[in-house]
Amino acid sequence: MALNSSGKERSLLWRWVPSSLLGRVLLLTLLAMAGAQIISSAAWVATYRAQQEEGLVATTRNLAQSASATVQFFNSLPQEYRHIVLDQLRDMGGTRFFVSLNDKRIDMTPLPDTARKQLVMEEVRSVLHQRLGNRINLHVDFVYPDNLRILNTELPLDALPRSWAHYALTLEPLNPPVMVTQIEVDQGEWLYLAAALPAPFVSLEEEGIPGQQILFVVVMIGILFPVLAWLIRQQTRPLRKLARATRDLPLDDATPPLKEQGSAEIVAVTRSFNTMRRRLQSYISDREQLFRAISHDLKTPITRLRLRVDLIEDEPMRQRLEADLQELELLVKNALQSMKDTDIHENAEPVDIERMLRGMGEAYQSGGARRVTVQGHCRRYRGKPLALKRCLGNLVDNAVKYGRVARVRIEDEPGRLVIHVEDEGPGVPEDQLARIFEPYYRLQASQRQGHGLGLGIARNIAQNHGGELVIANRAGGGLHVTLTLPRH
Structure with missing residues (x-):
């Protein structure tokens, strides 16, 4: 069951693969372009993210060093001067940090934890501990400006004068996260430092593929794909013409040879096809001339023999000779007819086979009795009309002649x-089925009806169309003939 299901999955996947050379080349090209872009984009994004992280770490390291210098400066001031210095800084504005002394540590809603945020916070703590000592009590976190709280009263940023915090805590219109560092400098006294992350490193979240990279891939595929499709179509157009000419195989002199154009390989194949076509034309012309010569040359001695037979006085002898001459003349005519019926001079065109079969059925109708029945429908088939009519006529005629009735069933499939032609005759012995297509072969030596050429001609016509003709015995008696013609 597992093998069957895997086989079905492969067949379903194979259905999505285009059958034409143009479609397959375009699909492979699209997959190759997509794969190359995915790999290059992944490498570019990895490099871009590494550069962003490196720049962000360097930026926060500088902020941490500035914060440590500010802490060292405030630790060096007497306590009674610290508030005076803070008031002067606020009045002046333009400082990198918003600094305040609070009597407690202020809790705020931090940014969600990400790998990049943890990396930056570890770098900030490392710098502060290195510059200020490992025994200090500090708290570092990143918050959005909307969640920022300032001073002991925990005021929001919008409640402060713009001159106090605008430069240090806002970076319009980016609105980046704010790094808040709170360090306990004395008992019940916390130094509060807040500063916005400077551009261009203003994000602590993992960034996806930049929009400009996606736009670049889309624009590149949108430009290259149509150009490539046009180029491949131009290169495969001679192949389509060659396939059409091979299918129809026009052998009349009025049809010009194919133009030798395209790549070197296609030109070589087209030249070989034109050479083959000329050789076939020459072969068929020589064969026709040969059969015409044989027919002409045999008519004269047969006529002379008939005249001489008329001079024979022995009646039994004369009748036997006349029968032999009649049989000889009939064999010559049948040989010529066989050559004509299997000829491939016709050009292919759409043929209404269903109408052709139903017309044959009406021709065999007599006295209200239908000896030929036709079931099913089909679209027009591209083939050689007269050859197909001879092929189907021989099959129907053979079924009616030896099996009394012919039941025809049409099955039109996509490819x-x-x-199917079935009769109610005696059938054919299994050991003789393989010889039934041989010329002049008949089941009984005394059978005078027909010359054993019809089925051989029908099979040759089927093979000339790329199809096959199969004959088998029916379980209930009679023959079952199956004619399969491919649709190109």
């Missing part, structure tokens, strides 16, 4: 046309 082929199948025609």
